[in-house]
Amino acid sequence: MLLSAAARRRTPCPGGALLVVGDSPRVVVVGGGPGGYEAALVASQLGASVTVVERDGVGGSAVLTDVVPSKTLIATAEVMTLVDGSVELGVRFPGGAGAPTDPGLDRPGGAVTVDLGRVNERVRQLAAAQSGDVRERLRGEGVRVLSGTGRLAAPDRVVVDPADASADGPADGPADGSAGEELAADVVLVATGSYPRTLPDAEPDGERILTWKQLYRLQELPERLVVVGSGVTGAEFASAYDALGSDVVLVSSRDRVLPGEDVDAAEVIEDVFRRRGMTVLSRSRAQEVKRVGDGVVVALADGRTVEGSHCLLAVGSIPSTAGIGLEEAGVQLSESGHVEVDRVSRTSVRGVYAAGDCTGVLPLASVAAMQGRTAMRHALGDAVQPLKLRTVAANVFTAPEIATVGWSQAQIESGEAQGEVVKLPLVGNARAKMQGIHDGFVKLFCRTGSGTVIGGVVVAPRASELIFPVALAVEHRLTVDQVAQAYSVYPSLSGSLTEAARRLHKAPSVAG
Numbered sequence: 001m002l003l004s005a006a007a008r009r010r011t012p013c014p015g016g017a018l019l020v021v022g023d024s025p026r027v028v029v030v031g032g033g034p035g036g037y038e039a040a041l042v043a044s045q046l047g048a049s050v051t052v053v054e055r056d057g058v059g060g061s062a063v064l065t066d067v068v069p070s071k072t073l074i075a076t077a078e079v080m081t082l083v084d085g086s087v088e089l090g091v092r093f094p095g096g097a098g099a100p101t102d103p104g105l106d107r108p109g110g111a112v113t114v115d116l117g118r119v120n121e122r123v124r125q126l127a128a129a130q131s132g133d134v135r136e137r138l139r140g141e142g143v144r145v146l147s148g149t150g151r152l153a154a155p156d157r158v159v160v161d162p163a164d165a166s167a168d169g170p171a172d173g174p175a176d177g178s179a180g181e182e183l184a185a186d187v188v189l190v191a192t193g194s195y196p197r198t199l200p201d202a203e204p205d206g207e208r209i210l211t212w213k214q215l216y217r218l219q220e221l222p223e224r225l226v227v228v229g230s231g232v233t234g235a236e237f238a239s240a241y242d243a244l245g246s247d248v249v250l251v252s253s254r255d256r257v258l259p260g261e262d263v264d265a266a267e268v269i270e271d272v273f274r275r276r277g278m279t280v281l282s283r284s285r286a287q288e289v290k291r292v293g294d295g296v297v298v299a300l301a302d303g304r305t306v307e308g309s310h311c312l313l314a315v316g317s318i319p320s321t322a323g324i325g326l327e328e329a330g331v332q333l334s335e336s337g338h339v340e341v342d343r344v345s346r347t348s349v350r351g352v353y354a355a356g357d358c359t360g361v362l363p364l365a366s367v368a369a370m371q372g373r374t375a376m377r378h379a380l381g382d383a384v385q386p387l388k389l390r391t392v393a394a395n396v397f398t399a400p401e402i403a404t405v406g407w408s409q410a411q412i413e414s415g416e417a418q419g420e421v422v423k424l425p426l427v428g429n430a431r432a433k434m435q436g437i438h439d440g441f442v443k444l445f446c447r448t449g450s451g452t453v454i455g456g457v458v459v460a461p462r463a464s465e466l467i468f469p470v471a472l473a474v475e476h477r478l479t480v481d482q483v484a485q486a487y488s489v490y491p492s493l494s495g496s497l498t499e500a501a502r503r504l505h506k507a508p509s510v511a512g
Contacts, residue, residue, distance in 0.1 A: 034366075212312065268400070432493060
């Protein structure tokens with residue numbers, strides 16, 4: 001039975017939040033990805049009665065068909081990359097190529113191969129296991145989980161519609177409750193994520209023309225994979241499948257791959273791609289993809305065609321915000337269909353919050369999780385710090401990886417930020433030499449005058465791990481001198497970070 005507003009005494013909290021006094025606040029989370037399940041955990045911790053409504057499985061696409069699967073696949077590709085470079089380190093393979101003529105680039109003659117069917121089986125198993133772990137954590141915290149599609153009937157009511165069957169990812173197992181249930185809510189969080197964008201003349205069939213959600217059903221390695229799109233997703237899969245042994249063609253509509261990343265970093269990745277034998281077609285826009293027999297033909301806007309055994313469409317994503325009652329409830333959407341939110345994840349409707357890819361703030365699982373946690377703390381009256389995108393660390397899982405945090409060099413050069421830049425190639429790092437690392441660098445940015453660290457870029461194997469000390473420096477406003485005074489292990493790749501900090505030190509002027 002729905003309780004009337006008069007039946008519950010409500011008290012405004014600081015910043016316009018709404019706290020229900022007396023009974024436990026009722027929180028309904030629509031979407032069980034990182035933004036949703038992290039919000040649910042915080043809300044439960046703060047004493048709310050919490051229900052999560054998820055269509056495809058707890059963990060959402062991040063766990064089932066996106067982040068966890070792709071990085072599991074990339075983990076295998078990473079091993080193959082290490083194998084490729086191991087001949088230089090003196091490792092020999094039966095039937096291998098022998099000593100390379102170009103260090104680090106020759107492959108060991110096909111002595112090591114990949115069973116993609118087993119790789120993808122492991123990918124699906126790990127995704128399902130991770131989903132199960134999240135579900136058990138939610139249940140252990142008293143969160144109710146419903147299977148279905150959540151739809152806003154009003155700002156304070158959510159209806160659970162039947163979930164459509166999906167073949168894109170592994171099933172998550174049974175959930176509590178049933179479709180058709182109507183839920184009363186004091187707070188609603190929308191965390192519905194996004195889904196792959198396709199092209200008008202490129203319809204995925206799940207066999208030869210694929211989105212990134214459909215890759216994990218492949219049993220055999222694509223002989224020739226045409227990747228359409230050179231953003232983060234396209235570059236990561238192109239790098240991975242090249243390492244796994246596919247002949248890869250990367251179709252980029254821009255002047256370079258990874259157009260949103262640091263220019264020097266993108267140039268390193270594109271150079272590595274080409275040296276490893278990948279075909280990179282710059283300034284080439286895909287117009288049509290057709291399946292022809294056991295292969296595909298990709299037609300480019302300039303009249304050229306590219307043939308392959310498979311085609312991966314990596315041309316962005318679309319927010320999952322249509323048909324769930326948002327506009328009818330008064331929630332304001334952008335022209336792209338994203339939910340508009342402020343820095344504490346409030347929408348235009350009181351009591352309705354949003355988090356994750358459906359907001360378009362920054363499509364990272366870490367950001368989605370922080371948005372969800374922030375939303376619940378704000379809604380339920382807990383201490384809250386507004387989202388600070390300037391301190392978010394991000395990573396591109398190519399080989400080598402690109403990790404960034406804070407202000408960029410482009411922003412410094414344009415005058416948007418006042419800063420100084422130092423760049424150290426890894427070829428001068430002792431540990432890099434020992435490991436046979438030839439590509440990559442460390443950049444550090446500091447504020448002019450104060451020397452405060454305001455950003456950085458790392459291009460290296462496991463750059464996702466190396467960026468953390470830079471992120472700490474940015475978050476806590478450390479100076480380059482403070483970073484330089486910290487001891488780094490010798491030899492280590494992190495030693496290049498302290499060296500960069502030392503080079504940014506400014507000696508005090510000497511009085512005459």
